[in-house]
Amino acid sequence: MSKNTNAGKPAAARLPSGVANIGTLDLVSATLERLDTRRSGLPGMAVLYGPAGWGKTFATNVLAIESRAYYVQMRSAWRSKTLLEKILFEMGVKHSRATVPDLLDMVCEQLSTSRRTLILDEFDYATRSDNLIELARDIYEGSQGSLLLVGEELLPKKLERWERFHSRVLTWAPAQRVTVSDAAQLAPIYAPGLSIAEDVLVRLVELSNGSVRRVSVNLTQLHEHCLTYGAEACTMAEFDQVAIYTGRSPDRRA
Incomplete structure (x- = not known):
């Protein structure tokens, strides 16, 4: 796996002005680094979870910019094709009249080639659909890249329904209470x-x-x-x- 060139630098030193280095930022930074530097053969998905308002979206947004990760915030109305199109838009990859399998191949190819992490926020929406869960697993399997999935505090429990998905999680990262x-x-x-x-x-x-x-x-x-x-x-x-x-x-x- 490629290594983050910012590894080892203090998180606060890398943050834009006007951004507070709260505890959840450090947690997300460490989680992304663990994904990026994992040993060959280890799974490449991580789950960040916690109650609303605990800084998960803020932290992943800030560090997506810092680490050049792809960041997509899911919506309740999205289905497989919409999710793939939104990911490709974030990746800057153009597509025209492509089928769902074609879109999936394009996402996997870009993720594999770029070696950049894909962050899917509000991932609880995916747990409403077997298709979206299997799609996320297909993205991981097809790219062997890194995925950070972000959701509410019950997300780990919800994912237990899909053992083939659940077993591919490298680390479970609970968001930190404000101090x-x-x-x-x-x-x-x-x-x-x-x-x-x-x-x-x-x-x-x-x-x-x-x-x-x-x-x-x-x-x-x-x-x-x-x-x-x-x-x-x-x-x-x-x-x-x-x-x-x-x-x-x-x-x-x-």
Whole structure:
């Protein structure tokens, strides 16, 4: 297998400006490297899974750019031909009036030749169809390339239905809960120029239920509140005045 030329470099040093090096980024980076440097004969698929809002799509998008992986986010209405066409579009491969077998051969050839990883996000949609699962396996078998499949927390359990597919997974990577360290790195992005007390960050993480998205949304809420009232720092006194998003629906007002 080809090797990632960025292997061994600190993840943060490779990230674009304005991107926080949260824990799930490091996890995805390590997973892609493991796929890229696996020994001959080992399976070439990995599964990244976790609850919504835990930074899976963000991390795979960022690292797809950094590693030059092909990234495709699946949709509920897609069938085999649409998926293959979307993958070829991402690959920059032109096709015209091709049959599904022809499209599959083109995807496999490009994946094998380029030695680049194919990332399929929202892969839970594929588990609704035997055809899509078998298609993903065909892509892997036909290219002997690397596939990173991304989905919700029950994705590993769902894939148990297809033993021939399940047994080809090299690594199962659970997305990481957001940490106080993650929150501190997100703060300059979502609350620029605002000094945020550590106990506020701790409380934000406690209320997030693991979600990077909720922390980001709440940092924006705090930033807007402090701008409105002219506060240069966010303490617990300011925090207590802001409606924090926890994932629960708002209470009905009379």
